[in-house]
Amino acid sequence: MPELKRYRMLIDGAWTDAGDGKTFESVNPTTGRPWAEIPAATEDDVDRAVRAAHRAFAEGEWAAMLPTGRGKLLRGLADLLADKSEDLGRTECVDTGKMFKETRWQAKYIAEFFHFYAGLADKVVGETLPIDKPDMMTVTTREPLGVVAAVVPWNSQLFLVAVKIGPALAAGNTVVLKASEHASAAMLEFGELIERAGFPPGVVNIVTGFGEPCGRALTTHPLVARISFTGGPATARHIVRNSAENFAEVSLELGGKSPVIVFEDADLESAVNGSMASIFGASGQSCVAGSRIYLHEKIYDAFLSEIASRAGKIVIGDPLAEETQMGPLCTLGQLDACETQVARAREQGGAVRHGGRRPAHLNAGWFYEPTIVECPDQTMEIVDTEMFGPVLSVLRFRDEDEAVRKANDTRYGLASGIFTRDIGRALRVQKRIRSGIVWINTYRVVSPIAEFGGFKDSGYGREAGAQAIYDYTRPKTVWINTSDAPMGNPFVMR
Numbered sequence: 450m451p452e453l454k455r456y457r458m459l460i461d462g463a464w465t466d467a468g469d470g471k472t473f474e475s476v477n478p479t480t481g482r483p484w485a486e487i488p489a490a491t492e493d494d495v496d497r498a499v500r501a502a503h504r505a506f507a508e509g510e511w512a513a514m515l516p517t518g519r520g521k522l523l524r525g526l527a528d529l530l531a532d533k534s535e536d537l538g539r540t541e542c543v544d545t546g547k548m549f550k551e552t553r554w555q556a557k558y559i560a561e562f563f564h565f566y567a568g569l570a571d572k573v574v575g576e577t578l579p580i581d582k583p584d585m586m587t588v589t590t591r592e593p594l595g596v597v598a599a600v601v602p603w604n605s606q607l608f609l610v611a612v613k614i615g616p617a618l619a620a621g622n623t624v625v626l627k628a629s630e631h632a633s634a635a636m637l638e639f640g641e642l643i644e645r646a647g648f649p650p651g652v653v654n655i656v657t658g659f660g661e662p663c664g665r666a667l668t669t670h671p672l673v674a675r676i677s678f679t680g681g682p683a684t685a686r687h688i689v690r691n692s693a694e695n696f697a698e699v700s701l702e703l704g705g706k707s708p709v710i711v712f713e714d715a716d717l718e719s720a721v722n723g724s725m726a727s728i729f730g731a732s733g734q735s736c737v738a739g740s741r742i743y744l745h746e747k748i749y750d751a752f753l754s755e756i757a758s759r760a761g762k763i764v765i766g767d768p769l770a771e772e773t774q775m776g777p778l779c780t781l782g783q784l785d786a787c788e789t790q791v792a793r794a795r796e797q798g799g800a801v802r803h804g805g806r807r808p809a810h811l812n813a814g815w816f817y818e819p820t821i822v823e824c825p826d827q828t829m830e831i832v833d834t835e836m837f838g839p840v841l842s843v844l845r846f847r848d849e850d851e852a853v854r855k856a857n858d859t860r861y862g863l864a865s866g867i868f869t870r871d872i873g874r875a876l877r878v879q880k881r882i883r884s885g886i887v888w889i890n891t892y893r894v895v896s897p898i899a900e901f902g903g904f905k906d907s908g909y910g911r912e913a914g915a916q917a918i919y920d921y922t923r924p925k926t927v928w929i930n931t932s933d934a935p936m937g938n939p940f941v942m943r
């Protein structure tokens with residue numbers, strides 16, 4: 450058996466094993482075999498990381514650095530990241546099963562997020578208030594919060610790191626990142642770039658391990674001022690409870706069951722491409738996956754047979770190979786969830802129009818075919834269950850009202866897609882959809898300039914966009930008495 454690659458955590462500028470030496474294995478989902486060994490952080494390790502971050506925040510080089518200096522460091526980090534995108538992309542591909550062509554492109558594009566926040570570092574401004582008192586000047590300044598705990602899931606980990614630590618560092622905070630137990634390697638390799646970019650020790654720390662004890666110890670730590678969490682709703686409930694221990698501010702980016710609505714007047718080529726990208730891109734392992742599609746009854750049959758035929762042509766296999774279009778699922782749990790949900794959908798009257806199995810030609814790894822399930826009924830369990838896999842529920846509608854009602858009939862509200870050539874209809878429908886992102890005649894587009902986040906069980910708070918840097922600050926109100934007269938007698942009211 451080949452030797453496992455050994456990784457270490459980054460705490461206070463030093464690469465370190467877990468205090469008790471314990472590790473866990475990271476599995477390559479393409480082979481189903483372990484390929485790396487990752488430290489399992491203890492509570493003490495997490496405590497050391499948070500204390501290091503707190504020290505770096507309160508005193509020393511980082512605390513004294515001007516915003517322009519922070520911007521320069523972030524710009525350097527962005528350039529290093531772009532140069533290293535090929536290597537980071539390969540590691541992420543091996544660790545998660547996401548396609549190399551996607552992970553390396555993503556790693557390169559993520560550099561743009563750091564450039565964006567580098568540019569914003571010295572543009573955070575306070576206000577002068579038009580105060581209702583004579584001889585008084587009142588201003589607000591924006592201050593960083595302190596130690597930010599950034600907890601991420603396995604998918605798009607570098608992207609999630611960028612949208613969290615980009616604004617957090619630009620605003621002057623320090624960070625403890627917690628990688629997912631399913632994929633930590635790319636984040637740890639990214640940590641080497643943090644060092645090379647010249648961030649002082651303790652400004653960015655990376656801990657690895659499981660929710661218990663690592664995630665819990667981090668999110669309950671008394672020195673943590675903000676928790677930026679991305680993951681599933683069940684974990685988010687722990688996070689919110691944990692924040693009762695330290696009153697940390699919390700932002701939650703959770704899952705979704707995003708609807709794509711295709712009207713009868715849509716450009717069908719575009720809508721087919723959009724729906725394929727929305728659910729089969731990244732093997733459906735995307736929080737914004739368009740996992741429910743609503744087709745107008747006039748185009749229902751033709752559209753369904755077209756997507757079923759396209760799904761049949763998707764090349765499934767080794768995610769490192771350039772010709773591959775869909776890799777494996779990252780975890781066995783997701784594969785189980787897909788199999789269980791598709792079996793239940795069959796029992797509840799669903800018809801599998803394509804897929805619904807593990808591919809016959811691949812006998813290792815956690816692969817699942819692109820799967821299309823016709824759902825006669827909106828109340829079927831599969832219609833509102835996030836699987837994090839390549840499984841599309843197909844439903845039908847007659848008119849705009851029915852499409853909107855069904856699209857909104859979910860506990861989630863992260864993203865949605867609308868395909869129509871009628872601009873009035875597109876704008877009417879987007880207004881009525883309860884989701885944080887609406888894509889019209891497109892899907893899965895992101896940018897550092899555009900905010901990202903959900904409604905309902907998809908969480909609260911927003912990431913990316915200029916506002917995010919303000920979310921990592923809080924106002925301080927400064928009152929200045931401009932009068933030469935002595936301050937008035939407190940017992941005489943005027």
Ligand code: NAD
Pocket residue numbers: 600601602603604605627628629630631658659660661663664665668679680681682683684685687688691702703704705735736737835837863
């Ligand atoms: P998860 O919720 O199981 O884990 C996320 C992180 O939380 C991991 O690092 C995990 O170790 C940590 N964690 C677990 N228990 C904890 C605890 N008690 N205290 C603190 N931390 C704890 O998520 P996952 O299964 O790895 O990822 C898939 C989920 O993430 C999906 O629901 C997906 O939609 C969501 N997601 C959302 C977005 C978004 O931006 N909205 C992006 C990517 C993924």
